[in-house]
Every structure is written in structure tokens, then in C-alpha cells.
Amino acid sequence: MIVPVILSGGAGTRLWPLSREQYPKQLLSLMGELTMLQETVRRLDGLPELEDPLVVCNDDHRFMVAEQMRQIDCQPSAIILEPVGRNTAPAVAVAALQATKDGKDPYLLVLPADHVIGDAEALCRTIAAALPYASQALLTFGVVPTAAETGYGYIRAGEEMAAGSAGGKMKGPAARRVVEFVEKPDPPTAEGYLKSGNYFWNSGMFMFRASTFLEELNRWAPDMAAACSLAWENRRKDLDFIRLDADRFAACPANSIDYAVMEKTERAGVVPLDAGWSDVGSWAALWSVGQGDDRGNVTKGDVLTVDTRDSFVYAGSRLVASLGLNDLVIVETADAVLVATRDRVQEVKKIVESLKAADREEHLLHQWVNRPWGAYEGLDRGDGYLVKRITVNPGASLSLQRHQFRSEHWVVVRGTARVTLENMTFEREANESIYIPIGEKHRLENPGKDLLEIIEVQTGDQLIEEDIERFSDEYGR
Numbered sequence: 001m002i003v004p005v006i007l008s009g010g011a012g013t014r015l016w017p018l019s020r021e022q023y024p025k026q027l028l029s030l031m032g033e034l035t036m037l038q039e040t041v042r043r044l045d046g047l048p049e050l051e052d053p054l055v056v057c058n059d060d061h062r063f064m065v066a067e068q069m070r071q072i073d074c075q076p077s078a079i080i081l082e083p084v085g086r087n088t089a090p091a092v093a094v095a096a097l098q099a100t101k102d103g104k105d106p107y108l109l110v111l112p113a114d115h116v117i118g119d120a121e122a123l124c125r126t127i128a129a130a131l132p133y134a135s136q137a138l139l140t141f142g143v144v145p146t147a148a149e150t151g152y153g154y155i156r157a158g159e160e161m162a163a164g165s166a167g168g169k170m171k172g173p174a175a176r177r178v179v180e181f182v183e184k185p186d187p188p189t190a191e192g193y194l195k196s197g198n199y200f201w202n203s204g205m206f207m208f209r210a211s212t213f214l215e216e217l218n219r220w221a222p223d224m225a226a227a228c229s230l231a232w233e234n235r236r237k238d239l240d241f242i243r244l245d246a247d248r249f250a251a252c253p254a255n256s257i258d259y260a261v262m263e264k265t266e267r268a269g270v271v272p273l274d275a276g277w278s279d280v281g282s283w284a285a286l287w288s289v290g291q292g293d294d295r296g297n298v299t300k301g302d303v304l305t306v307d308t309r310d311s312f313v314y315a316g317s318r319l320v321a322s323l324g325l326n327d328l329v330i331v332e333t334a335d336a337v338l339v340a341t342r343d344r345v346q347e348v349k350k351i352v353e354s355l356k357a358a359d360r361e362e363h364l365l366h367q368w369v370n371r372p373w374g375a376y377e378g379l380d381r382g383d384g385y386l387v388k389r390i391t392v393n394p395g396a397s398l399s400l401q402r403h404q405f406r407s408e409h410w411v412v413v414r415g416t417a418r419v420t421l422e423n424m425t426f427e428r429e430a431n432e433s434i435y436i437p438i439g440e441k442h443r444l445e446n447p448g449k450d451l452l453e454i455i456e457v458q459t460g461d462q463l464i465e466e467d468i469e470r471f472s473d474e475y476g477r
Contacts, residue, residue, distance in 0.1 A: 130173075224253045
């Protein structure tokens with residue numbers, strides 16, 4: 001029995017402006033119609049004895065994760081919410097505790113939700129072939145290097161490991177003992193690694209028994225194991241989610257699986273993986289795995305290239321045209337445009353840090369923001385006013401709320417709006433409007449079968465999302 005553990009807690013700052021803190025890259029469709037999270041789940045369809053996945057994600061992303069799973073008809077066995085990020089080792093620890101809560105001891109297949117795999121069949125064959133080794137070892141999947149890459153960590157492999165009996169031995173690569181984990185090398189060292197044949201890129205993908213991981217975590221990182229155990233034992237159910245105890249999880253040391261366990265245990269093994277893997281850690285990486293034209297350009301959206309070579313151009317909301325350019329990355333969204341040389345895109349996080357320092361919001365959200373009830377889009381902002389387009393899904397409702405610093409004027413564009421204003425409830429149709437004074441409790445609902453769309457004009461001294469006092473909310477916020 002294999003339980004996929006999907007790690008979906010990253011921020012993906014190096015793919016700004018498309019990836020934002022509250023809408024990170026794993027929730028985006030970068031390579032096709034499905035998002036990276038959805039692709040991570042779907043590419044496992046060829047594996048036998050596969051249980052429903054267990055997803056670990058950031059609390060802020062919970063409704064988007066649940067909706068994306070629903071869209072591909074996947075019902076996770078659990079969606080565990082991290083109140084704060086503590087890296088991969090604590091995330092896998094709480095997943096292992098959840099997986100073993102009924103006395104079971106499944107194999108955990110740990111997969112980050114933001115990787116690209118070009119050959120899903122090769123991935124599934126490799127996982128199946130690795131299964132017998134996972135009965136007694138903690139396995140990581142080492143990517144067979146195709147170049148002297150200096151942007152990845154490496155794993156040095158030793159002799160072949162003995163296989164156990166679990167699942168039988170399928171044709172595929174044998175597991176080898178891990179001799180050491182190596183940090184990102186300089187170019188000459190990377191060339192030596194490539195020639196030796198004993199070094200693999202560190203993929204951050206793992207497979208092991210849940211109990212084995214917990215044993216080794218208790219041995220090598222007992223403080224982390226204890227904090228995770230307390231956070232999980234004091235969990236609570238919230239709709240379809242499992243909330244860890246926030247204070248206890250926040251007290252947990254932050255560390256990766258590699259540093260906390262894999263670099264210390266004597267039970268580490270590496271299984272070679274040759275399946276077109278990329279961690280898509282930058283726009284240059286996305287360019288390298290994309291389908292380029294005859295001039296080496298990878299494009300998405302409404303793009304026109306003239307005399308342009310070896311560039312990545314992404315148009316999110318309008319036509320983007322390039323002329324006489326080479327080796328560039330151009331990414332356009334509704335509220336930001338990135339232009340950079342391909343060899344500098346690893347430094348995009350510096351822009352994100354500058355936005356944070358300037359107290360701007362472009363690192364957090366797009367103009368179009370998903371919510372569990374629908375979405376809203378920022379249309380215009382000025383001194384003392386803010387204009388939004390709000391869409392509410394059929395049967396959905398916003399929380400009963402009030403604001404201290406702003407009033408709101410709603411105009412129904414289409415659909416039917418049911419409005420609660422203090423002690424009154426009434427409905428408004430297209431071309432009708434509603435005024436919400438400062439300090440009055442109100443709720444917006446869509447009682448119909450079609451999408452509700454309204455234009456909201458906010459006026460006041462402080463027009464911020466934090467100016468919401470909720471009294472009741474079916475989404476538990």
C-alpha cells in the first residue's frame with residue numbers, strides 16, 4: 001500500500017510575477033492545462049496499490065488546494081494545514097503520524113507539488129522497482145544528470161543495496177547506498193560528477209515506510225519529532241481539513257528531510273531516476289523544459305516574436321510582442337511585468353524582497369484573487385476609493401461581516417444577489433444597487449444557479465483586506 005504525500009507548502013518566489021505568496025507556482029498551470037499540483041497527482045495513475053493522496057499545504061492555500069483536487073475527481077485522504085512553514089521534515093512527520101493513526105504502516109511516497117516530470121511512465125516504473133528496497137531503507141530518488149548543473153545539490157551513490165520482498169522485484173534501477181549529500185558544486189566539480197556516473201541530482205522525492213521515517217526522526221531530531229507529535233495530537237478537524245495545533249507546530253525546529261534525517265541515517269538509499277525531471281526553480285528552468293520554436297523561443301499566451309531567439313515569453317492578460325531580443329525572459333501579468341536576462345533569473349527573489357521592503361502587495365496577490373466562495377479582481381484604486389469586480393459561485397455566500405473604516409456600494413451586473421443588511425434580508429437583480437454603510441453587519445449570497453457578478457466601490461480612510469470583522473462564516477475563517 002503506497003500513500004502519496006504531496007508537499008504543497010512552497011512560495012515559489014523565483015517564478016514571480018506569476019507565482020505569488022498566496023498563489024504559488026504549484027497552484028498554477030505552467031506547462032499545460034492542469035496545475036502543477038494536479039499534474040503531481042495525475043502522473044501516478046499508472047501505479048498499482050495506490051491509496052488516496054495525503055496533502056500537506058499552507059493554511060492560506062487550503063480552499064484552492066481542495067478545489068483543484070475536486071476538479072480532477074481526487075478525494076485526498078487528508079489535507080493537513082501548516083499554520084507556519086517549517087520545511088519538509090516536519091511536514092512529512094505529521095503526514096506519517098496521520099498515515100499510521102489506525103495502526104497501519106504504509107509506504108509513503110513523498111512528492112513536492114511543484115516538479116515537472118516529462119515521462120510519467122518512467123517515473124511509475126522506477127517507483128515500482130524501488131518498492132522492495134523501501135521495506136528496509138529510506139529512499140530518495142536521484143535524478144540521472146544530463147549536464148554539469150551547478151544549481152542542484154548532488155547525491156554520491158555507493159554499492160547496490162539488498163532488496164526486500166515487498167511487492168516483488170520489478171524491472172528497473174536498483175537502489176544504491178547513499179555515501180554523501182553534496183552541496184551545489186562549482187563548474188569544474190560538476191563536470192567531474194557528471195563523468196563519474198556515481199553522482200545524481202537531489203530531487204527532493206522520497207519513499208519509505210511511515211514507521212521507519214518516524215523512528216529515524218526520533219533518533220536524529222528528537223525535538224522536532226516531539227513538537228510534531230504534540231501538534232498532531234492536538235489537531236482539530238475543520239470542514240475537510242486537519243488543523244495542526246498552531247503554537248506547538250510553530251515551536252518545531254525548521255529543517256529539510258535531507259539535513260534532519262537523510263544525511264545522518266545509515267539506512268539511506270538512492271534510486272536513479274531518468275524521467276525528464278525538473279524542479280522548475282526559475283524561469284530559465286521552465287524555458288529549458290518547454291517546447292521551443294525553431295528559434296529556441298518558448299511562449300505561452302498571446303505572444304508575437306520577431307527576430308527573437310532563445311527567450312521565454314509569457315503573456316497573461318494582453319498581447320506581448322518582442323523584437324530583436326536574445327536570451328531574455330519576459331513575463332506579463334495584469335499588474336506586473338518582469339524583464340530579465342536568462343542568466344539572471346535566479347535572482348528574481350531579490351525583486352520580491354524589495355517589494356516586501358516597500359510594503360507593496362504585488363508579491364502577495366494577483367489582481368484576480370480566488371476565494372472559497374468565488375473570486376474578486378481589483379479594477380481601480382485612488383485616493384479614498386477602491387473598485388473591485390466580485391463573482392460569487394452558485395449557492396455560495398460570503399461571511400457575515402462589518403468594516404470599521406470603509407463603506408461599500410454594490411452594483412449587480414448579472415445574476416441575483418441576496419443581501420443581509422443588519423436585520424433585513426432582500427434580493428437585488430442586474431442593474432440594481434445596494435449601499436453598505438460603515439459599521440453595519442452585512443452578507444452577500446448567491447441563491448441562484450448562475451454566477452453572480454457585482455461591481456463593488458469601497459470608500460474610506462483605510463481600504464485594506466484586514467478591515468473585516470467576521471461574525472459567522474461557513475468556511476471557518
